[in-house]
Amino acid sequence: MLSKLELLKCSSYFSGLGSDELEAISGLVFEKSYKNGAIIILEGEAAEALYFVASGVVKVFKTSSDGKEQTLAIIRPRETFNEVPIFDGDVNPASVQAMTEVMLYGIRVRDIGNILHTYPLVSTNVIRIMAGRLRHLIALVEDLSFRHVIGRVAKILLEYATDGTSPGPRLTQREMASMAGTAREVVSRSLKNLEKDGFIKIDRQRIIIKDREALNNIVSPLFETNVTDG
């Protein structure tokens, strides 16, 4: 596992700072550990700290009132989460859950304020990081709002399906996402929706098309136009 100082050294937040400055900041870093499945941050609660993942993986997600979950990001070692409420002072906009045993390093809100005041270079780094996060979320909003992703996924399923008598190509959700021009999370949701509607059945490593005609109907003319238009 990374030490506090090692993590600060490789963090984009503190790039450009010298050893003495990083040493001073590391004195403000605290540790927290969580078990697999633990909720680390709850949507709507007050933000306490900016977190760096030292080991393990966490997911950032939103939950709708009817219980649907949308993963916004997977955060791995050396990456950070909880920036938004730290910098705008509002409540946590999403929840965060440990996907493994997790060790986090954190810097409390008041200490972040002091760091920004003392080291203006960090503010420049923050702007760059936040712009990157915004770009990722814009792409996700585009996928969820405007694209007929389910139609694209249905088209991929029809194109790559075999009758099961001979081995056909095998696709990961990541590959389907790449083909559909969307995020893996959106493909996952599309497959779940198709299964819920009874059009397909996901049986471990097999996706069984149960209603070919229904999938054909989902692949709408509008979708074809979008693909042609690139």
Place this chain on the structure above:
Amino acid sequence: MPQIDEEKCDGCGLCISVCLNHGLTIVNEVVARVEGVDCDWCAQCEIVCATGAICCPFEIVIER
């Protein structure tokens, strides 16, 4: 079982920690399958892998 690309694996072990069936391990600094352990095809290992070294591909078949 999930497919593993040893060339891409950096041995970080994240996939091992998310596998509920304890079906993965590290051998010679890269991930390997544990013989005899069943896989639920949950794809959590694929989701957490930052290098694309492990994946759970689906075969797509039409019901006859």
